[in-house]
Amino acid sequence: MSHQAGRKSPGGRAIAIVVVVGVVSGIIALTCGGYWLSNFTQAYCMTLAVLGCALLYGQLGLVSLSQWALVGVGGWVSLRVYHYIHPPFFVTMLAGGVGTSVIGTIWGLPALRMRGLYLALVTLMLAGAFQTLVTVISFPVGGPGFLGQVGPSGNDRINMARPVFASSDSGYFLFVAAITVLCIFLVEAHRRSKPGRAWR
Amino acid sequence: MINGIFAGIAGILLANINRLDAGTLTFLVIPAIAAAIMARLSSLPGAFIGGIVCGQIEALLIASSPEIANLRSAGPYIAALIFLMIVGVGHGVGARE
Numbered sequence: 574m575s576h577q578a579g580r581k582s583p584g585g586r587a588i589a590i591v592v593v594v595g596v597v598s599g600i601i602a603l604t605c606g607g608y609w610l611s612n613f614t615q616a617y618c619m620t621l622a623v624l625g626c627a628l629l630y631g632q633l634g635l636v637s638l639s640q641w642a643l644v645g646v647g648g649w650v651s652l653r654v655y656h657y658i659h660p661p662f663f664v665t666m667l668a669g670g671v672g673t674s675v676i677g678t679i680w681g682l683p684a685l686r687m688r689g690l691y692l693a694l695v696t697l698m699l700a701g702a703f704q705t706l707v708t709v710i711s712f713p714v715g716g717p718g719f720l721g722q723v724g725p726s727g728n729d730r731i732n733m734a735r736p737v738f739a740s741s742d743s744g745y746f747l748f749v750a751a752i753t754v755l756c757i758f759l760v761e762a763h764r765r766s767k768p769g770r771a772w773r
Numbered sequence: 774m775i776n777g778i779f780a781g782i783a784g785i786l787l788a789n790i791n792r793l794d795a796g797t798l799t800f801l802v803i804p805a806i807a808a809a810i811m812a813r814l815s816s817l818p819g820a821f822i823g824g825i826v827c828g829q830i831e832a833l834l835i836a837s838s839p840e841i842a843n844l845r846s847a848g849p850y851i852a853a854l855i856f857l858m859i860v861g862v863g864h865g866v867g868a869r870e
Contacts, residue, residue, distance in 0.1 A: 682858075686857070686858070686861060690814070691814075691857070694806050694809075695810070695854065695857065697803065698803055698806060698807060698810075698850040698853060698854065699850065699854075701800065701803035701846075701847070702847040702850040702851065705844060705847040706844065706847060709843045709844055
């Protein structure tokens, strides 16, 4: 019955998501120190990664075991773009998303021919291949060349700057919470759209 | 239990030629899956041949240039993927209806 009620009022559901995440995140931002803020920020980031898995499994029944590797792909592309042209944070973030979508599309080609256990194993193997690749090339840290590596001491490495308006730990946590809510809405919007309904 | 016996025997034999550490052993499962996939998850002789093929691919990559040798662990996955894309899953486990 509650499920039916949720279907009838998507606006109410959206407001509930915003209120719950907003209140919980506000309490965390006001009461927690750096260590716990870092933990909760990572938890929201993982929530974002899991959203993709949940969408795939919930709508299509596809089990993808390479989601964490795709997170790494996004990180690599974002860092590469950031160290090349130092764009604003949002542009860097979108570049990571677009780059990962291209890689993910190529990555997903095996899904056209298989599903179930085969697909799970293939995506696990792809994640293993990415692990091997990233162990060799590592993430760009501001050095010269395409791979952007610095010397073995690592003293010259440059970290990616946070957005100006979210430079503090609590500010960055709230920023990540807002992006998480935005992505939940994107997933919901996709589920309700014509292509999303066709997936069921 | 049978699975555990085989895994234990493999571990004992492997310990004699390879150092035992958790990371190496965990990642060892992925080339093993590649070999099993080459056998379409349904043939023991096929898995045996797939395992030998995967091992030889890695050995050949080690003998190539240093840059490629560093990526040798990815060889079995790539080989299994190419195998699946060319041969397909047939009527094996997980084949699309």
